[in-house]
Amino acid sequence: MRQRGPSPAPAPAPADPGRAAAVRALAEGMAPMRGPLLPVLQAVVEQHGFVHDDDVPVVADVLNVSRADVLGVLSFYHDLRRTPPTAHRVALCRAEACQARGAEATVASASDRWGGSTDVEVGEVFCLGNCALGPAGMLDGALHGRLTPERLDVLTEGWPA
Amino acid sequence: MNPVVWVPADAAAVSVGADEVAAALEAAGATVRRNGSRGMLWLEPLVEVETDAGRVGYANVGAHEVDPLLGGVLDDTDRCVGVVDEHPWLTGQHRVSFARVGVIEPTDLAAYRAHGGLAGLERALTLDPADVVREVTDSGLRGRGGAGFPAGIKWETVRTARSDTKFVCCNADEGDSGTFADRMLIEGDPFTLVEGMTIAALATGATEGFVYLRSEYPHAIRTLRRAVEVAYAHGVLGGSVLGSGRRFDLEVRVGAGAYICGEETSMLESLEGKRGEVRAKPPIPALEGLFGMPTVVNNVLTLSAVPMVLADGGAAYAALGTGRSRGTQVFQLAGNVARGGVVEADFGISLRELVEQYGGGTASGRPVKAVQVGGPLGAYLPPSRFDLPMDYEAFAEAGAMVGHGGVVVFDDSMDAGAMARFAMEFCAKESCGKCTPCRVGSTRGVEVIDRIRAGTQRESNLVLLEDLCATMTKGSLCAMGGLTPMPVRSALEHWPEDFGVSPAAADATTDAMPESATSTTGGARP
Numbered sequence A: 001m002r003q004r005g006p007s008p009a010p011a012p013a014p015a016d017p018g019r020a021a022a023v024r025a026l027a028e029g030m031a032p033m034r035g036p037l038l039p040v041l042q043a044v045v046e047q048h049g050f051v052h053d054d055d056v057p058v059v060a061d062v063l064n065v066s067r068a069d070v071l072g073v074l075s076f077y078h079d080l081r082r083t084p085p086t087a088h089r090v091a092l093c094r095a096e097a098c099q100a101r102g103a104e105a106t107v108a109s110a111s112d113r114w115g116g117s118t119d120v121e122v123g124e125v126f127c128l129g130n131c132a133l134g135p136a137g138m139l140d141g142a143l144h145g146r147l148t149p150e151r152l153d154v155l156t157e158g159w160p161a
Numbered sequence B: 001m002n003p004v005v006w007v008p009a010d011a012a013a014v015s016v017g018a019d020e021v022a023a024a025l026e027a028a029g030a031t032v033r034r035n036g037s038r039g040m041l042w043l044e045p046l047v048e049v050e051t052d053a054g055r056v057g058y059a060n061v062g063a064h065e066v067d068p069l070l071g072g073v074l075d076d077t078d079r080c081v082g083v084v085d086e087h088p089w090l091t092g093q094h095r096v097s098f099a100r101v102g103v104i105e106p107t108d109l110a111a112y113r114a115h116g117g118l119a120g121l122e123r124a125l126t127l128d129p130a131d132v133v134r135e136v137t138d139s140g141l142r143g144r145g146g147a148g149f150p151a152g153i154k155w156e157t158v159r160t161a162r163s164d165t166k167f168v169c170c171n172a173d174e175g176d177s178g179t180f181a182d183r184m185l186i187e188g189d190p191f192t193l194v195e196g197m198t199i200a201a202l203a204t205g206a207t208e209g210f211v212y213l214r215s216e217y218p219h220a221i222r223t224l225r226r227a228v229e230v231a232y233a234h235g236v237l238g239g240s241v242l243g244s245g246r247r248f249d250l251e252v253r254v255g256a257g258a259y260i261c262g263e264e265t266s267m268l269e270s271l272e273g274k275r276g277e278v279r280a281k282p283p284i285p286a287l288e289g290l291f292g293m294p295t296v297v298n299n300v301l302t303l304s305a306v307p308m309v310l311a312d313g314g315a316a317y318a319a320l321g322t323g324r325s326r327g328t329q330v331f332q333l334a335g336n337v338a339r340g341g342v343v344e345a346d347f348g349i350s351l352r353e354l355v356e357q358y359g360g361g362t363a364s365g366r367p368v369k370a371v372q373v374g375g376p377l378g379a380y381l382p383p384s385r386f387d388l389p390m391d392y393e394a395f396a397e398a399g400a401m402v403g404h405g406g407v408v409v410f411d412d413s414m415d416a417g418a419m420a421r422f423a424m425e426f427c428a429k430e431s432c433g434k435c436t437p438c439r440v441g442s443t444r445g446v447e448v449i450d451r452i453r454a455g456t457q458r459e460s461n462l463v464l465l466e467d468l469c470a471t472m473t474k475g476s477l478c479a480m481g482g483l484t485p486m487p488v489r490s491a492l493e494h495w496p497e498d499f500g501v502s503p504a505a506a507d508a509t510t511d512a513m514p515e516s517a518t519s520t521t522g523g524a525r526p
Helices: A019-030 A037-048 A055-063 A067-076 A103-114 A149-155 B018-027 B063-070 B109-114 B119-124 B129-139 B151-160 B181-188 B190-204 B218-233 B264-271 B300-312 B314-318 B351-358 B392-397 B416-430 B441-454 B458-475 B479-483 B485-494 B503-510
Strands: A088-093 A120-125 A137-139 A142-144 B004-006 B031-033 B047-051 B054-058 B080-083 B167-172 B208-213 B249-254 B295-299 B328-335 B341-346 B368-373 B406-411
Touching: A019 A037, A019 A055, A037 A055, A037 A067, A055 A067, A088 A103, A103 A120, A103 A149, A137 A149, B018 B031, B018 B063, B047 B063, B109 B190, B119 B190, B119 B300, B129 B151, B129 B190, B129 B300, B129 B314, B151 B190, B151 B295, B167 B190, B167 B264, B167 B300, B181 B190, B181 B218, B181 B300, B181 B328, B190 B208, B190 B218, B190 B249, B190 B295, B190 B300, B208 B218, B208 B264, B218 B249, B264 B295, B295 B300, B300 B314, B328 B351, B351 B368, B351 B406, B368 B416, B416 B441, B416 B479, B416 B485, B441 B458, B458 B479, B458 B485, B458 B503, B479 B485
Parallel strands: A088 A120, B004 B031, B167 B208, B167 B295, B208 B249, B328 B406
Antiparallel strands: A088 A137, A137 A142, B004 B047, B047 B054, B054 B080, B328 B341, B368 B406
């Protein structure tokens, strides 16, 4: 999921003690795979919510690659978060098929509602494979179709502003 | 006697409440089975009740309607669509790859076998690898990812390559807007893909396979991983495929949100755990692919056609289709369309038949202004071009492409200038950055289109845009930069007024575009 607009991400606080050992153990477990670097980083995101800057040298050490190699992969893929996830996440599809159904109105509505929110992150995706029932979006990881601004409001009732 | 009710677990159905319907039905005492989707997506959630006459369908069922549904209250309303197998949307189609999708429980191997599954693999095990490849060559099967490269030629290259290690990689990074057939097949009938990949491995001497599946498809990931587990448990995969003593191991790898990883060499880099930057070709992946080894890279739909080709023989498949486009294509109707979904039909079906007869025009009820065929890198076509037959060569000749079979419909509120700008914007966001025409050209493209639309030195900027399109088409390393000019040029050609340009001025610039960007590097999508 990618951020919309400029978002100067605050540098994460130093990783908690114990995290380095956990990441090391995770990477060591996956090291025998073919081409383990991307799967390891995906697993770190899955288990810890994001990849901390302090994880980079640990992963590099275990997989015997340079920190530049790790940072190169980390910066290439949209899924590899480098900041802690917010309480809620909205990912709206802006690809052509959803635009044809008015996705931009839903995107604008979400941006108006949560722009600058520290609790709700609004991101864009390009195609969730739900192109016949657009506009499509993911709300906290769950796929929804026919996502008009009105339906988005109903589905996110009670979310923080 | 509990009624047996089928509720799709397909992501599209789930996105409009299918899981809630299934839970309500179970609470009401029904025996619930979860199938894939029949592909009539405008009817989802389409609930089917087993009767003596067959499975009777009810459209757009909500969780609050379970009691009236089971009580027969909906039977005399237009919500009841009758026996689903007899629905006109389905009876006109030629479902080969999608024969079982929506019909069976996706990971029920016994049901798969009962509906003709594994017959192709069993026959392949009785043939020499060269004969398996010959069947695929005879079938005329071409790459369904979009490039249309003959699968048999690719397989023969891998088969004759000398190496102790060979791979089969399935490209399931279906990122094109308007396409969802790969996803629906994996969610509805994953064993077809597993079987197709296993046949490819036997034919080429590969012992390991990977499916590269998008992270945006969480439902498909779960279903496919479950199917692979079941296939291992029943000896379809593993050390001795169906007891033959031949080994084939299959692993599902998940992408990480990069459109470019649908380009085959970028996908291979990503499978190796690296940045998904495209490789220059040659060497072709068939000779030096994954980890430098000979590798079959095919799209989900290509591999899913293989079991039928082996079961019924290549000639039976080649008997379908038109010209050099043999067999069937799974078309996907999407966007602003009244009836969206999957239409599997022989090549040669016209765009008009798809958009008007199957699609029923726009969902908004307004006139159709354009369709975009073949994803975000495909051309925008006006209704005057709707008689084009769906055929690789016919589309290429018209400066368009069939691509992965996606058809996205727009009504008359569409702004072609904005869509052209978006094509460049998308390319800028998703470029892998390895080559300059794509990395820089796409950003400059957004700026030039903005100037044209704002009326800033319009004539000279039109010339500049055409020059830029030519540079991207000829100079990009892969189809991402190479094909982005296709939607841009087609939008300008057909709707110059949306750029603030008079038709005469547009003609003057688009006349300078004889070479359509239909075959840049021969790679798969993008």
